[in-house]
Amino acid sequence: MVKNYFKIAWRYIIKHRFYSLVNIIGLSTGIAFILLIAAYVWGEWQVNKHLKEADRQYILQSKWKNANEGFELATLGPLAKALKENYPNLVANYYRYDGITTNVSKGDKSFREGLQVGDSTLLNMYGFTLLQGNAQTALNDPFTIVITADKAFKYFGKTDVVGQTLTIENFSGSKHDFLITGVMRNPSKNSVTALTNNYPNELFVSDANLTFFGRDMSWQNPFIAGYIELQKGITPKDLEKPIAQLLKQHAPPQFVADLTPYLVSLQDYYFAANNRLVQKMVYALSAIALFILLMAVINFINMAVSRSTARMREIGIRKVLGGLKKQLIIQFLVESIIIVFFATAVAFILYAASKNLFSNIVSKDIPSLADFPLYFIVFPIVFVFILGFVAGIYPAFVLSSLKSVESLKGKLSAVKENVLLRKSLTAFQFATAIIAFTGAIIISQQIHLFLSNNLGYDKEYVVSAQVPRDWSQAGVDKMITVRNEFASMPMVQSVALSYEIPDGNNIGQSYMYKQGGDSATAVPMQVLVSDENYSSVYKIPLQAGAFFDGNKLDSGKIIMNETAARTFGFKNPSDAIGQQIRSAGDQTVYVVKGITNDFHFGSMQQKVAPIVLFNVQFAQVYRYFSFKIKPGNINTAIYALQQKWASLMPGAPFEYTFMDDTLAKLYKSEIQLKKASYTATVLALIIVLLGVLGLISLSIQKRTKEIGIRKVLGSSVAAIVALFIKEFLWVIIIGGVVACPLAYMLMHNWLQGYAYRINITAMPFIIAIVLLGFITALLICLQTIKAALTNPVKSLRTE
Template sequence: MLKNYIKIAWRNITKSRFHALVNISGLSVGIAFTLLIGAYVWSELNVNSALKNLNRQYILQSKWKNPNQGLELTTVGPLAKALRETYPHLVANYYRWDGITSNVSKGDKVFREGLQVGDSTMLSMYGFSVLHGNTKTAFDDPFSVVITAEKAIKYFGKTDVTGETLSIENFSGAKHDFMISAVLKSPAKNSVTMLNDNNNNQFYISANNISYFGRNMDWPNFYIVGYIELQKGVSPIELEKPMQHLLKQNAPPGVAENLTPYIVPLNQYYLDANNGLIKKTLFALSGIAFFILLMAIVNFINLSVSKSAARMREIGIRKVLGGVRRQLIVQFLVESVITVLFSTIVAVFLYIATCNLFSNILGKEIPSLNAFPLYFIFIPAILIVLIGFLAGIYPSFVLSSLKAVESLKGKLGAVKDNVLLRKLLIGFQFGTAALVFICAYIITEQMQLFFTKDLGYNKDYIVSAQLPRDWSRPGVDKMETIRSQFAAMPQVSNAALSYEVPDDNNAGQVTLYRIGSDSAHAVSSQQFTTDEYYRSTFNIPMAAGEFFGKEGGLVDATKIVINEKQAKALGWNDPQDAIGKGVVFLGFNGYKAAIAGVTKDFNTGSLQKAIPPVTFVHVKTNTIFRFLSFKLRAGNVRESIAALQQKWSVLLPGTAFDFTFMDDTIKKLYTTEIQLQQASYTAALLALVIVLLGVLGLISLSVQKRIKEIGIRKILGSSVSAIIALFVKEFLSIVLIAGLVVCPLAYILMNSWLNAYVYRVAITGIPFMASLVFIGAVTILIIVARTYKAAMDNPVKSLRTE
């Protein structure tokens, strides 16, 4: 019997090729999109899943009384190690690292790379796979380095490179050969080697060499990433008092009194970081994929019912010859499952064909089919049965309920009772499409704000490149000389030496108070280490005074510059009142400095955060730097970059010219938001296609049912436009009702999303009106195209239709 059902189902599908093609296309697009988003969500949920003993792995985080005093992401240097050594019954293992960038070279190959200087416990603690070398001794030898297979191929063209050497530069400008002791299999995405999107270290050096880079992991240093592994059965709450005790016992008072350390499980850290932005995005994308799939299923239902007339005589004959309703239901369900089977096969091919495209759209790699576990093969099978049943259950029951006599006459009398349900289904499609369009519109407005809002400085034509380090006064003087030679180029209007660019990644915080006050009134602020050309290069307006001094003239490097927010925090509401006043730095042996100028407030990073207090310290006083930033003249940017690169090879031979435009730097701050925007665009397009197919199916059914009515209206003098308007009115009312229902929901969803940003767009009526008008206009075009022929037909022919 089943064989007979399948044979008949196949004949009906091939007989109505166009109908089958539309059904398969709509479903395959919906299923493919759902599979792509599902694969992305699965890959994000599996971040850190490959780590050894994951359920006992934690990262140390910091909560500061004043958020400007330190970073949440890092902790004091020795804390993780001290927890293991002091409380071995609680802590089974630890790992700490300090992230730096430096020039790495092999012969004529020179690149700027991310280095992770950390404890030798990394390999044993997390179970990273080693292709070559010994995991137990990889960090034992001095000046040894562990690299990934990707970097081994980059420098040597092969992976078996243990015993080879790479030259790595330190922050004094010196170079030393590091022997490769092990090569890691490139690890799956995790929060140890890839802490965030801006951090993907693939060179691992023992902390025994940390002094070579002029760094430390001492108690005053609270910019070290720390991890611990708890003993079995130990609860995180048991670490609270030990951590506080170690801080009070060892850390400087200013740190111990203001810092509350806490630990976060690595199995949830990635999703919960940045106020759960990743988790919210995954929920949003999952919701979009679910509704797109649901729209495709609804579309399948409407198209199936709209073709019911073609099957009526078949149904009538079956019933006259003794066919029972149960057999008809099974027949239609089999046809539905077969259609979904073909749709799923097409969807798999679409997945393969568009995997790279979606990776580019989302900005993150979508796993290929061979990346999934073998048991994932059951997911398409379950989808076929489930979607086939859900998509076919309504048409099968509707069509099988037709009376034999009416079926033989080709009448749709039994179907008309369910018009309301089909209108509700198409209304759901309209509502979903409107929701996606409204959300995409508002997300686009917020993204435009990110890139068009006055940031307080001018980012246009600014290029930044990282420098080799020589953090000494002679090193700074050398770089200032090099800076002046770059600034003299005809393609460059200005250049600045600094440790920071406005990318949310500064040297840390400084705490200071006014002379004449006391440390109880100290204010924490972000520290920017720059030269006197930084302000003019980034075009930061001054509120009062000068930016260290006149460019090209005598500059007092012992002075500082603050922004308006810092001036107000220190008690000067009028920026002019701060000029010439003295402040005392907490720590730094009570270093005192006078204020040379006050800048206007400017955004130092993402618009998720309010503008913080900022203190500018001159690079000749605080001799650290990372960037040369160039303000290019308007014109041929490509030629300007080529000229910079050529000049770089002359002034800084043997170093990599890795440059980044400020626009691209800012984009990195909004990686997740850009992913959501691109996904919403794709979803909006798919939603529009699916809803239009749904309209096509329902309007076809409506025209078919009312063909006699159309003939009578024409005989009675109705015009073609009036007949078309009759159908347009029916569908526009559905669009209007769907819009009224979905608009409040869209407002609630987008207002909740926008609340994560300190600087956000106001939600106006424009996105709602524009989305509904657009969907309504496209719907009208479809209706006109479908009803025009029926309205133009000879009314006599229409009246003869039975």
């Protein structure tokens, strides 16, 4: 009996291969997309899950009264260690690190690398495996280093490199050999070796090297990443009073008043970081995938319902011959499950073929099928049966309930094409496609705002590269000489030496107040350090006064943006010129030399912060050269810069980035969402049009005689085509009416996450509806014209 079910189902599928193919293509597209999204979500869910004692690992975060005072990601240097030493009954272990970038070289290989200068507890606390070396002692001594397997291959071409050395440069320009004491197995993605997605670290040195790098982990330093492992049974709430007590005893008064450290579980941190951006991305993509799959299932149901009248006589004959209702239900469900099985098989092929493409879209490595645990094989099997049952249940129960006599006549008022059901389902599909299309347009408009020329500075033809560091007067003088050499090149318009480029990462904050005022009234300012060319490279307009002029007498002068001037109470920018400003805890009196326009130094998620620029001649810290290249042959200009760099700074890597790429990195998640939304839009259109293709084909097949009669009575081809278009026109309009308010609400809520955002206009909605309607009409025309041109004599003979 079971064999017969499959045999009959297979024969039916082969006999009606066009409709079966439409169903399989639609379903496989939806299933492949949900497999890709599921793989992406699974990969994101695994972050931090492989750490040792993952359920007891926490990161210390900072909540500041003023968001400009410090970084949420970091905390006071000694806090994690002090918690372990003073409260061992609460804290089992700790790890802290200071993240830096510097030049690392081996022979003629030289690169800028991210390093973690941290506690020796790293390897044992998190269970990172060493391929070579002793995890107990690898990070105990000064001038020793642990590297990942990838870095070992990068510098040596092999992993057996314990006992070899790498040369590392500090910020005074000195170099020292570091002995490799361990090679770490490449860790799975986690928030310890990569606190943020943009800054992964693969080289680890002991905190015994802090002095070599000129760094510290003091109570005055609020920029240290701190982690702790809680004892069993201890909760974050148990540490609230101990943390407050330690701050009261050791931290500067300003920090005690404004800072509230708190704990975030590493199991939650990855999703919670950056205003829960990853979690929002996961939810958005999951919802899109489910809707795409639902659209594909609706196509399947629509096709089955539309073909119901064609199978009435088959059902009547089977019932007359003794077929039971149960057997008919099983038969229809078997057909449905077989189609879903083939669609799933095709989906796996599509998954393998599109995995790399989708990885590029979401900028994440999507695992291959072999990477999943073996027990995952259960999910597609269950999926096939559930989806096959859900997709086939309606036609199975409706068609199996038909009375034998009415079935043999081929007429039944209960089935009457189920026009309302089909059109409702189709309207849902159109609504989903319109929402996806509209969302993609609005996301694109917002990202265009991020990358537009409305940033307060000019990003065009700007290239940045990190330079070797010697943070002394001699080092600054040398870099200025080198800068001038670059500026003399014919293809270079201007060159600036600075600590920051506009990517949101600045040296920190300084509490500042007016001279003569009380230091208790000091307000936090974002500090930037630059030379006199910074404003000309980035074309930052001045509101009042002047920018630095390269004179060392400028070392006691500062530049502020409009927001900073308003924060100090100056109503007009010109009122601030010549005013004296103090920094809390510093006896220096600074004079305001100029006021710039506000410009977006970081993400548009936050409002422009008050910014103060110090002269590099005074602050004597720097990281970047920013080159303003003259328009023309960019490749030739970059090559010339590379050659000049090698001659002026031999041994220093020239690793450059265009400002457009820097901004793309800053808005990485938004760009991922944009790409994913366009992918979803394309898939939604494919599934909708496949559904329209199938339904129109069935409709033409059933109305062939009607078309012949209309032609005999004088109807034109255009009138017949319009008849079929009108059938779907109202469906699109209804779908648009439903979709527009939903799309508006969804995108309005998404835009609320940005301090600077576009205004939602009617244009995206009009474009989505009109374009979808045009494509649908074009598809209908292509199918109906052929039927309308057929000889009416043949049409009238159709039964």
